[in-house]
Amino acid sequence: MKKDIILAGVGGQGILTIAAILGQAAIKRGWHLKQAEVHGMSQRGGDVQSHLRLSDQPIWSDLIPFGGADMILSVEPMEALRYLPYLGKEGWIIANRTPFENIAVYPDLEKIYGEITRQPNHVLIDADTIAKDVKANRAMNIVVLGAAIKHIGFSVEEISDAIRDIFNRKGEKVVEDNLRALQAGIEAK
Amino acid sequence: MEKLMLLGDEALAQGALDAGISGFYAYPGTPSTEIVEYAQRSKQAAAGNVHSKWSSNEKTAMESAIGMSYAGKRAMVCMKHVGLNVAADPFMNSAFTGANGGLVVTVADDPSMHSSQNEQDSRLYGKFAMIPILEPSNQQECYDMAFWAFELSEKYRIPVMIRLTTRLSHSRSGVVRREPLPQNSMKKPEDIFQFMLLPAIARKKYKHLISLQPEFVQEAEASPFNEIKLDAKDTSLGIITTGLAYNYLRDVFGEKPVPYPVIKICQYPIPDKAIHQLYDKCDSVLVLEEGMPVVEEMIKGLAFSGTKPIKGRLDGTLDRDGELNPNKVARALGLPDTYGEDIPEIVAPRPPALCVGCPHADSFLALNEAIKEYGRGHVFSDIGCYTLGFMPPYNAINSCVDMGASITMAKGAADAGLYPAIAVIGDSTFTHSGMTGLMDCIYENTNVVIVILDNLTTGMTGGQEYTAFGKLEEVCKGLGVHPDHIRTFFPIKKNWDEMVQIYKEEIAYEGVSVIIPRRECVQTLKKKNMKLREKKA
Numbered sequence: 001m002k003k004d005i006i007l008a009g010v011g012g013q014g015i016l017t018i019a020a021i022l023g024q025a026a027i028k029r030g031w032h033l034k035q036a037e038v039h040g041m042s043q044r045g046g047d048v049q050s051h052l053r054l055s056d057q058p059i060w061s062d063l064i065p066f067g068g069a070d071m072i073l074s075v076e077p078m079e080a081l082r083y084l085p086y087l088g089k090e091g092w093i094i095a096n097r098t099p100f101e102n103i104a105v106y107p108d109l110e111k112i113y114g115e116i117t118r119q120p121n122h123v124l125i126d127a128d129t130i131a132k133d134v135k136a137n138r139a140m141n142i143v144v145l146g147a148a149i150k151h152i153g154f155s156v157e158e159i160s161d162a163i164r165d166i167f168n169r170k171g172e173k174v175v176e177d178n179l180r181a182l183q184a185g186i187e188a189k
Numbered sequence: 190m191e192k193l194m195l196l197g198d199e200a201l202a203q204g205a206l207d208a209g210i211s212g213f214y215a216y217p218g219t220p221s222t223e224i225v226e227y228a229q230r231s232k233q234a235a236a237g238n239v240h241s242k243w244s245s246n247e248k249t250a251m252e253s254a255i256g257m258s259y260a261g262k263r264a265m266v267c268m269k270h271v272g273l274n275v276a277a278d279p280f281m282n283s284a285f286t287g288a289n290g291g292l293v294v295t296v297a298d299d300p301s302m303h304s305s306q307n308e309q310d311s312r313l314y315g316k317f318a319m320i321p322i323l324e325p326s327n328q329q330e331c332y333d334m335a336f337w338a339f340e341l342s343e344k345y346r347i348p349v350m351i352r353l354t355t356r357l358s359h360s361r362s363g364v365v366r367r368e369p370l371p372q373n374s375m376k377k378p379e380d381i382f383q384f385m386l387l388p389a390i391a392r393k394k395y396k397h398l399i400s401l402q403p404e405f406v407q408e409a410e411a412s413p414f415n416e417i418k419l420d421a422k423d424t425s426l427g428i429i430t431t432g433l434a435y436n437y438l439r440d441v442f443g444e445k446p447v448p449y450p451v452i453k454i455c456q457y458p459i460p461d462k463a464i465h466q467l468y469d470k471c472d473s474v475l476v477l478e479e480g481m482p483v484v485e486e487m488i489k490g491l492a493f494s495g496t497k498p499i500k501g502r503l504d505g506t507l508d509r510d511g512e513l514n515p516n517k518v519a520r521a522l523g524l525p526d527t528y529g530e531d532i533p534e535i536v537a538p539r540p541p542a543l544c545v546g547c548p549h550a551d552s553f554l555a556l557n558e559a560i561k562e563y564g565r566g567h568v569f570s571d572i573g574c575y576t577l578g579f580m581p582p583y584n585a586i587n588s589c590v591d592m593g594a595s596i597t598m599a600k601g602a603a604d605a606g607l608y609p610a611i612a613v614i615g616d617s618t619f620t621h622s623g624m625t626g627l628m629d630c631i632y633e634n635t636n637v638v639i640v641i642l643d644n645l646t647t648g649m650t651g652g653q654e655y656t657a658f659g660k661l662e663e664v665c666k667g668l669g670v671h672p673d674h675i676r677t678f679f680p681i682k683k684n685w686d687e688m689v690q691i692y693k694e695e696i697a698y699e700g701v702s703v704i705i706p707r708r709e710c711v712q713t714l715k716k717k718n719m720k721l722r723e724k725k726a
Binding site: 107 | 435530542
């Protein structure tokens, strides 16, 4: 059993937190994990991605091969498409609808949505609004994670436990906000 | 023991701590920064009083590490690949002095230039210095090799290089720890000649270094990190991998064993004998290595007079530049390659950019206004976030070569008659290697304007302290800049007129001017506020 996930977004949108939570859940299962991150210049408002590989078998490469990902999990719609070369034939694309507009000309959003929904396996949700609705404004990334977990094959309990582990030191309110965001993401249509 | 989830950088730091290190020395640089940051956060390091403060630059860091080794304790100096250019002088000579306490030089290369101005391969430096090199292939090896490097260093009294690359430095995986070793106690070198490289002594030192070479080869032949598996049946091809490349090879065969004889090199010099055996046995050889074709050239050029094909980066089997990945390795082996869909045309590039609210943005826009009558081509810049001032809408700078080059390039251009000649350098970069260039300008009273963009941190690498923090004016004054021509302003839109005016006045002044726009980096400010909020919560 293996799960190769490309996490995508713009620097500062919280994809490494998603990676940390999924990683923690995988470790608790006794799984192996490799997770390649982007640091340095590429983080400054540019596109960022993380290769997250989870498996019950030892993992060799830190990088997911092109055409090998089980999922693209993106907190930004256009960024989801940037990694299509990595997506496997049966793979899922899980993306947030809200664009992060920090470039001179952001492309036509409807066309972006069209490209995402053209994929046979996709989930496209308005994670920013959902996060606001459950009063967890800063947990948009966790909403997107919530929408993804059933396609990754982790249970709600596993991810909830991992969220507690990761956010514990930030206080109970942060934990609760993120758990609400997770639940809202799971229920999102 | 419990598994720790660590970046390659962090695994190496934890390994060094457990191997009884007494001091890390470094200047931040992607992808090496997290080694020392890990040590700075470590309770174990604090309890053991392990040095982990930043140095002014890689040269001062390297020299301090040599000094700690002189005093008998274990030291590691860490840097990015281009940092070794800065530290090259002490580095090369440390191979002659050798080590007293264990001395490890960790260099993180950045193939594909994710955050660098070139992709030079530090193994060439290791070979140049004639010292053993270790190149871990995974996070556990990063940890284990810290022990091994110090052991080798103390056994042969020689500095040892550990070479990392971006994908290992910045990839996280499980690491199992060992029983920690105690630190060395302080002990002066027994041989009073050891660190004394007068020519007469240095000649003996060089002969000694040469005499160690066969022993280094033997160590590599027997190294627990070099895996030599020559018994596979299919000898149409033999494969040599170095470091991380081994993972891609295993990855493309999945759960199946590699059908060809394979040598996994993680310790250099290259294990000669085993490579000869592989060459004799196989019809052709494929070399998979991250970085430049270092091993490939050695094999092609030196060891073999044979005519069998040696494939790799030199003959085009693999791309000559850029990092490896599983797909490139699969293609090199003639295996089926996979690919999803092309990126839809509608997707726009999203290059890195100055953050919203960045103080550099205001400083650049005002500078553009002040110099617009002169046209483009007057602003020399440097290495840091502000290099992004090259991008639209700023289009504010015209060069980026190496740490400190802004000031000295402006000087050279001013000497040639360029007016105005303006240097733009960050506060931390100025500390790293701007001061000596400023001295050159002061010595000749060169007509330059030096803008030190002070965002109160080392921004590009994520917000580290630097040694001249809070002392920039004093430093400039002390070096001899006339106090009337050290100007500061708070870079923000409402100060537009003042900023433009200050730039114009100092451009008009014939001599050395220093302008210091000062406002805190928005990222470090955000982090500070977040910490405050967490504390309150």
